[in-house]
């Protein structure tokens with residue numbers, strides 16, 4: 001696997017050059033993507049001491065990630081399997097709906113766009129509820145085809161760059177997408193352009209400040225730090241990025257979809273004075289300490305495994321963990 005195409009990355013939020021970034025944590029390689037990214041063994045997640053943004057650097061160019069996503073889709077799922085998965089996620093989509101209903105006063109007929117709509121079940125719920133024009137944007141040909149055939153949704157298959165147009169939406173949602181993007185600032189600006197003045201965006205990403213790796217289950221670093229997640233956000237960094245593209249953060253929620261890492265939900269309005277009432281001053285050292293403390297256990301396990309020590313009783317593991325991290 002060639003590695004000469006890895007590029008050191010400047011901070012996407014504040015432009016701070018690559019040479020100024022600090023190490024946060026070594027990037028673990030999941031087994032299933034090792035064949036695509038074997039040259040990433042030595043890369044790491046960096047933290048920007050200027051704004052606190054966390055991102056993978058150096059990293060391969062975008063084409064290699066796109067090739068990876070395309071290859072993932074080579075194993076097409078059965079129709080029944082997709083429906084089963086979507087039904088298993090339905091509770092989560094209802095949570096999103098409830099959050100929107102609680103904080104927005106969307107009228108019947110509201111126009112809604114889901115960027116990275118996947119197989120379309122959230123967009124389908126939104127369409128049923130608000131009865132307006134809905135559009136989904138989806139990279140995966142398989143997911144896009146399913147969403148348009150099964151739910152009869154209007155899907156634009158491709159990347160945001162390919163499908164962006166002057167249409168205006170009352171609401172744009174994007175769930176578990178922004179952390180995968182090569183240039184999230186640019187993409188969020190494009191998303192903001194799709195929204196009418198006074199309209200809203202709901203962005204959902206993994207929350208770097210809600211790490212909860214349990215020592216009992218032997219959870220590994222790679223279950224939360226995935227190299228396909230090119231960015232990790234906190235409330236401050238995501239809100240600051242939204243403000244930079246002219247949005248005003250109005251509501252946020254920490255949500256626990258899976259135990260080991262929570263999500264950050266951020267609802268923003270287009271227009272207004274694009275100010276955030278919360279303090280967005282970053283404290284990168286505090287964040288670095290937090291991440292290192294929360295990941296200490298899986299890092300110790302990885303080290304022990306590297307030197308051949310793999311057998312450890314749960315009780316011993318818990319004791320070491322208590323010693324290292326303290327109770328709680």
Ligand SMILES: [Zn+2]
Pocket residue numbers: 011012013014015016048049050051052053
């Ligand atoms: Zn920065």
